[in-house]
Structure formats: C-alpha cells, structure tokens
C-alpha cells in the first residue's frame with residue numbers, strides 16, 4: 001500500500017490538528033484524508049463553545065483554516081457518523097479512522113430539583129449564545145437573580161455573559177436573537193457557587209480578572225471565604241497562578257461597591273444541595289457551607305443556606321457521547337484508549353480505530369492541549385500499519401458516490417468558504433466582524449448555492 005486513506009470524524013481542533021500533524025510527519029507512504037463533521041461548519045467548540053467576547057481565542061480559527069486550506073484534506077460537512085456513515089462504510093473505504101468527536105453534553109449533577117423548569121445546563125446556554133444550529137433559538141431570560149454552579153472557566157463564561165450588558169456584546173459575532181434575548185434580560189445579581197475555597201478554583205487568572213472589567217457590574221466577594229487554612233497559604237506561596245488569583249481577590253475585597261446596576265457574586269465553600277422550586281420554576285438555591293478538611297479538600301459543616309434565585313445554571317463539566325460500534329467508557333464519557341489507540345473491553349487494541357482530543361482524554365484542557373494529544377495518536381497510527389483495515393473501495397470517488405446515493409446533503413470546503421464569506425459580509429454590513437447563520441438548512445443552502 002502506498003497511500004493511507006484516513007477518515008477523521010469530528011472537525012474540531014483535535015481532528016484538524018491530527019490531520020495537520022499526519023501530513024507533516026515523516027512516513028513511508030502518502031496520505032489522503034477525509035474529515036467528516038456533523039455540522040455544516042468546522043472548528044467544533046472553538047466556534048460553538050469559546051465565548052463570543054473572546055476574539056483572541058476565536059482567532060485560533062485562522063490557524064485551523066490554514067490547515068484546511070492546504071488543499072490536502074477533504075471536508076465532508078453535515079455528515080453525522082452513525083447515521084449518514086457507519087463503521088462498516090468506513091472499513092469499506094478507508095484503512096483507519098480517528099474519532100475526534102469531543103464532548104458536547106453537560107455532565108450530570110445529581111441533586112433534587114435539578115430538572116425543574118428554570119434549571120439549565122451550561123452546555124445548552126453556551127450552545128444558544130454561540131448560535132449552535134441544534135439548540136432551540138428561544139430562551140427565556142426572565143430571572144433577576146441567577147445561580148451558576150461550578151468553579152471552572154465555563155462557569156465564568158456563563159456568569160460573565162449573563163451579567164454583561166447586551167450592548168457590550170454587540171461588537172462580537174453573537175446572532176441577532178441572542179442579542180435580543182440578552183437585551184431583554186432583567187438580571188441584577190449573578191451568584192457563582194463553588195464547593196471548595198477561593199485558592200482551590202479551576203479558573204485561570206486571565207478569565208477571573210476579566211470579570212472585574214465588566215461595565216456597570218460590581219464584583220462581590222465575601223470576607224468569610226478568605227480565612228485561609230495552611231494548605232491555601234502554602235498554595236499561594238508555591239504556585240504562581242494561585243498567587244495571581246489571590247491578588248485579584250485581594251483587590252476585589254478592598255474595593256468598595258460602586259452602585260452598578262448588576263452584581264456578580266462569588267461564593268466559596270458552598271456545596272450544592274437542592275434547586276428549590278416547583279413546576280412553575282425555580283425559587284432558590286440551597287447549599288451547605290463547607291470548610292477545609294486540612295488535607296486540601298473540604299467537609300460539610302451542617303450549616304444550610306439558601307439564596308433566592310429564579311434560574312440555575314450548572315457548569316460542572318462536559319461529557320462525551322457514545323458512538324455506534326465503538327467502545328465507550330460510560331463512567332468517564334470517553335472512548336477507552338491507550339495513547340489514542342482504541343481498546344476494547346478486554347484491553348485489546350481495536351484494529352484501525354484511534355481517538356484524539358476531548359473524546360480521548362475527557363473534557364479538560366485548552367485547545368492547545370489537543371495538539372499534543374494528536375501527536376501521540378498519530379505516532380501510533382503511523383507505527384501501526386500492519387493492523388490497518390483493507391478497504392474494498394479506497395478510491396477517493398467511492399465515498400462521494402456513497403453519500404450521494406444515500407441522499408446525504410453534504411457540504412465541502414468550498415461550501416464552508418461560501419458560508420464563512422456570507423457571515424463576514426452580514427457582519428460588515430452592520431460594522432461587526434461576523435454575524436453567525438444559525439439554522440442548519442440555511443447554513444447548508446448558503447454553502448451549496
């Protein structure tokens with residue numbers, strides 16, 4: 001065999017970096033790569049997760065686009081693995097597949113009331129404000145007081161977008177209905193709750209500091225949360241990131257309230273107990289006050305508190321979804337693998353099947369981490385030639401015919417360029433960088449005129 005025909009499923013950063021690294025890797029064979037993506041647009045969570053007011057991070061798209069534009073990768077957009085194309089189809093047309101399908105669901109939080117109307121997952125809210133085509137466009141933003149559960153960057157994104165005035169988001173690429181929804185929001189107080197102490201947060205300093213820079217939003221922190229135990233003091237002395245975080249909190253603790261129309265409260269040592277309410281909606285968030293346990297963790301104090309809120313957003317992590325025909329670890333929400341080589345229930349390698357990115361490693365880490373991930377996976381793929389599949393129809397035209405025969409309305413790279421230019425033009429007309437097209441059928445129509 002002189003040409004590896006490779007399918008990559010999922011055109012987020014992990015899949016695109018995998019293609020790029022394979023193309024640049026020294027090897028004894030040619031490669032021909034087809035990238036399948038269920039959405040009509042590539043880039044995964046960089047387009048549909050990263051917050052619209054983080055243009056520098058969204059700018060990673062420029063580097064990803066350069067990879068696609070080398071002309072050495074074919075993109076098949078609007079193709080869902082498991083429905084439009086199956087594992088047997090892939091075995092018939094390729095020597096191997098890499099799954100880079102990420103994680104798009106909210107991890108569960110098992111407390112009473114979590115399913116009440118007015119209690120939402122962060123992933124749903126993020127997908128709404130980032131204009132994901134598969135999420136309802138209408139969102140009731142009627143709460144004056146809101147709880148956000150979680151102490152990672154996604155919790156901060158959610159809290160920031162809720163607290164920020166809609167006009168301050170207008171220069172970004174938010175879709176028109178998102179601006180309209182946020183503009184109507186009567187919110188005055190956004191409360192973020194974390195189980196552990198302020199020195200145990202998973203926020204990064206940059207994202208935390210940004211909260212204090214929002215127009216007409218006062219930061220509120222509570223002095224009782226800042227009686228540091230020995231473990232916290234040690235963390236401040238030995239960890240530069242924690243030291244910076246401590247400095248940010250100090251500034252807020254010293255700062256008087258300015259009478260802004262909105263407030264963003266950070267509560268620590270608060271273990272979620274219950275979303276209080278009834279079929280008409282949420283009325284409060286109940287939590288137990290915790291305290292340091294002396295070993296870097298926390299324990300409950302038995303003191304129960306309640307904060308009146310009319311909406312609750314849980315940002316307690318993302319979770320991967322199983323793929324038909326592919327092993328899945330239900331507990332961790334990932335495809336079980338050894339350094340990217342997928343393994344079965346008996347720990348045996350599954351020939352020809354690899355994984356990379358969040359579906360390989362779990363939903364933690366920044367976009368840059370998916371690059372080192374991809375390097376590891378590609379190293380195994382390249383060294384594993386003896387175990388690849390033997391496809392009956394490896395010619396590049398065969399898969400195109402298959403999708404056409406099935407009536408799959410797929411898009412390609414030219415189609416994505418059409419949609420991209422269309423969105424940029426919509427934005428330019430209003431003095432904005434981009435306005436996203438949201439409905440899937442419209443995305444496909446603009447891609448394939």
Ligand SMILES: Cc1cc2nc3c(=O)[nH]c(=O)nc-3n(C[C@H](O)[C@H](O)[C@H](O)COP(=O)(O)OP(=O)(O)OC[C@H]3O[C@@H](n4cnc5c(N)ncnc54)[C@H](O)[C@@H]3O)c2cc1C
Nearest residue numbers: 010012013014037038044045049081101102357358366367
């Ligand atoms: C809310 C949020 C904000 C974030 N902000 C930042 C940030 O500011 N900076 C930063 O560095 N990182 C950020 N991250 C992390 C970053 O998004 C991830 O590290 C990265 O996107 C993971 O890449 P991935 O390719 O593994 O998955 P994804 O980006 O999720 O890409 C997976 C792709 O696979 C596709 N797919 C899934 N299933 C199928 C299927 N069955 N068939 C075909 N295609 C399929 C999906 O549509 C998607 O396009 C953020 C994450 C979230 C959730």
